[in-house]
């Protein structure tokens with residue numbers, strides 16, 4: 329196995345990416361453009377991340393992962409301070425999964441003069457102010473600002489096809505990033521993978537490290553609620569979201585922020601159709617079910633941690649977990 333290389337500066341990473349791509353291009357049949365796979369993370373890696381890395385590795389010639397706890401996307405200082413950091417263990421995991429280059433910059437490298445800078449930021453627009461964006465003001469502006477910078481740093485001055493991998497656990501983030509790439513013309517193909525869950529149903533998340541055993545049990549109410557909605561959608565029943573919200577309001581240790589059914593691209597809430605207005609319960613139209621055009625999103629605080637999760641609602645979504 330070749331030794332993984334950890335870069336601390338954008339200049340080092342840029343040079344290493346170009347060198348790796350040139351070397352790869354020499355080994356490929358003439359005229360073949362190498363593929364660069366990029367997996368951005370905030371570290372404290374788990375099996376959700378390793379699946380993204382494995383998928384990137386399977387499709388790309390050169391794989392880059394970044395580890396950067398981006399202060400701009402935290403609306404809560406305390407959350408930023410206690411975010412798990414474990415660079416050495418993360419690098420070992422990335423090495424074991426065949427990553428070639430790791431970009432792990434300090435805050436001053438990404439934002440010289442921070443906290444005064446950066447002056448110029450990317451605005452995630454309306455999409456960035458729905459649900460998670462409403463509860464964490466500025467969060468998605470911070471995400472798209474850093475992802476924009478990371479794409480600029482990783483995009484090489486050499487011929488390459490670029491893929492960037494994101495998890496569907498952060499479904500709102502995925503929608504916002506897809507939109508940013510389209511709006512700002514990044515030459516990057518956005519790829520995504522389904523949510524990786526523990527056997528219990530709990531979605532893997534770096535912040536799970538901060539849950540006690542009891543809180544882990546309490547957190548299962550989130551995935552259980554989503555699975556109820558998924559099963560109802562699969563059977564063509566009314567979703568009865570209000571009833572599920574009422575159950576969550578009663579659940580021990582869970583402080584629900586939102587549970588909503590939305591369009592995965594616009595993140596707009598899917599309202600009950602006219603014919604169902606009398607009962608005012610969301611029942612997905614046949615089209616929405618057939619095209620998996622609906623996502624149930626949930627966010628809740630459990631103990632000290634804010635957790636998010638989601639599930640696709642559709643005809644074959646019952647097989648997801």
Ligand SMILES: Nc1ncnc2c1ncn2[C@@H]1O[C@H](COP(=O)(O)OP(=O)(O)OP(=O)(O)O)[C@@H](O)[C@H]1O
Nearest residue numbers: 369370371376494495497498523524532533534535
């Ligand atoms: N359980 C999961 N399944 C699939 N992808 C995941 C999962 N958890 C994280 N990812 C993806 O990994 C990438 C990096 O995420 P990040 O480093 O913030 O980890 P995280 O577990 O989401 O952390 P957090 O505790 O902040 O939610 C993102 O694209 C995210 O969607």
Ligand SMILES: CC(C)(CO)[C@@H](O)C(=O)[O-]
Nearest residue numbers: 368369370398471474498
């Ligand atoms: C995309 C990302 C790495 C940007 O900091 C982060 O939001 C994450 O890990 O999901």
Ligand code: BAL
Nearest residue numbers: 370401402467498501
């Ligand atoms: N993956 C989510 C990043 C955040 O909560 O800031």
